[in-house]
Amino acid sequence: MSFTSETKQQICYEKLDEKSGRAQLCALLQMRASLHMNWQGMYLSFQIENATIAKHVFQLMKSLYQVDPRLSVLKKMQLKKNNIYRLQVYEKTKEILSDLMILTDTGLHFSPPAVYTRSQTNARAYLQGCFLAGGSINDPKTTNYHLEIATHEEQMAKGIQKLMQRFYLPAKMIVRKNTYVVYLKAGDKIADFLRLCNASQALFDFEDSRIQRDFYNNLKRLDNCELANEMKTLKAAQEQLNYIEVLEKNARKIKISEKIRHVMEIRKRFPEANMNELCEQCYLEYGEIISKSGMKHRLNKIKELAKPLMEEEHA
Known part of the structure; x- marks a missing residue:
């Protein structure tokens, strides 16, 4: 398992209260979900390659909104041919998106909602969701320290960057193949981000490798x-x-x-x-x-x- 996967697994196992759960789910859906229409009406689709995150989103949906998402597993036909886990929600779609401030009278929104990022605890949960949905981190044993969160929405990327700077994380943003990437390069700031996400074991492993590497x-x-x-x-x-x-x-x-x-x-x-x-x-x-x-x-x-x-x- 990669260092990124281990970190995400630790974040998924953290217990959240109702407001933090909503903040995290909001980020996950903004980053990864898509809205569809069929003869039955509006429905929500969320897909990801990480089974632990798919299970985590399933549990959040069920506990927060009492819905029963439909889970399907698809086989990726290109490159590594990994599994893709798809969750589809056919009930309470509009209610969920409205409650999470993703869908309002003015349309869909891809910036961090103030109501879910006002408090430090909820802002942390929101950043956790962003990292779960589109984040990656280099193994600290490799040559470069690098953490990034990638999204297709510029507004979302700017919101993530602003939130990270609020926690004294000097995140920068670049555009890479029509994708907006918010990233950190400094080892100590990446450690601060892991601490912010409450990924204790990942933080310990990262700091241990960083100390050994810097020593050598x-x-x-x-x-x-x-x-x-x-x-x-x-x-x-x-x-x-x-x-x-x-x-x-x-x-x-x-x-x-x-x-x-x-x-x-x-x-x-x-x-x-x-x-x-x-x-x-x-x-x-x-x-x-x-x-x-x-x-x-x-x-x-x-x-x-x-x-x-x-x-x-x-x-």
């Missing part, structure tokens, strides 16, 4: 940084050894102080040592306390002495 990324970054520093140290050390070799070949031509000779000997004995280690070895071998900047100065002095001699050799 930081560790890898540190390892890369250390490796780069080590390579830099080795390269500098090799150059210093080359300068020392030139000075030793031309020892009769130049005068080298005792302190510089100490550094030359230490560098030769510890070719892979960094600055701090060279300072420490200098103290252990010669009892000489030298700072990092002092060691750097002496190594630069070795370079200054060797450069002219190297130029003479290549002249």
Whole structure:
């Protein structure tokens, strides 16, 4: 089961009071339902590929409006050939849509009704319904954090975006193949959305994976940084050894102080040592306390002495 399916399953199992149930059902129908007419009159059709959500909608309809939706299972003939669960409501259709503020005297509405999103609890339930009907979330173990809710209605998408921003979720909206997508990219904000939806186990799994992933990324970054520093140290050390070799070949031509000779000997004995280690070895071998900047100065002095001699050799 995908991370999205697990999250939706957890949302479906949450107990709702009557008003929250209506708010959630309102979002589900706005996102997924279609209105039809036949010789019997008006009827409502809701279809989805997730069996748990279909069962959840069935139970909401039955408990809130005492109707008995007709359930049918269709086989998708393209791509993965998944089952499609269709619920059809032939009774109280107008009453249900009117009560949910989807159908009024001015027609069908696809924006979050104020009556069902005024309170924080109902607004949460409404967003839960939106996610159940058209939401998806990347598995936190993958490379990118991404949560989105897709709808064919621009008005609906703008309403969802506004609701999410009300909960300090900086949702953005794009148009993708005639579909309006409201999305979040930041890992901490996706975690906040899961918390808002009361998907506790999904939130725990998401945060656990996110912490592990961020830890390993930081560790890898540190390892890369250390490796780069080590390579830099080795390269500098090799150059210093080359300068020392030139000075030793031309020892009769130049005068080298005792302190510089100490550094030359230490560098030769510890070719892979960094600055701090060279300072420490200098103290252990010669009892000489030298700072990092002092060691750097002496190594630069070795370079200054060797450069002219190297130029003479290549002249």
